[in-house]
Amino acid sequence: MPRISLETTTGSENFAYTITTPTDTSTTEIVQGLPTVLFLHPVYIGSAIFHPIYADTRLRRFNLVAMDLRGHGWTTAKVEDTYGSEVAAQ
Numbered sequence: 001m002p003r004i005s006l007e008t009t010t011g012s013e014n015f016a017y018t019i020t021t022p023t024d025t026s027t028t029e030i031v032q033g034l035p036t037v038l039f040l041h042p043v044y045i046g047s048a049i050f051h052p053i054y055a056d057t058r059l060r061r062f063n064l065v066a067m068d069l070r071g072h073g074w075t076t077a078k079v080e081d082t083y084g085s086e087v088a089a090q
Contacts, residue, residue, distance in 0.1 A: 001074050002028050009087055013077035017067040020054045030063035039066040048073065 001016045050066045068075035
């Protein structure tokens with residue numbers, strides 16, 4: 001699973017993600033010009049919950065992006081006492 005390093009309000013963090021396109025089940029770039037669907041998983045369940053969705057040909061005509069949120073899966077971003085909805089949205 002690829003990771004991206006981002007500067008956040010809590011410092012430099014690494015987020016794991018999966019990108020699926022009409023031609024690739026796992027890639028590092030979206031296909032320009034196609035709509036992109038972002039999947040955000042619920043608490044305690046990582047982005048792996050979305051992997052069966054990637055086989056659906058009705059959805060595979062789009063870029064599908066799922067990421068492991070802080071404290072989940074392969075994401076190493078910290079969850080601190082100041083973490084709340086505002087930090088999550090940023």
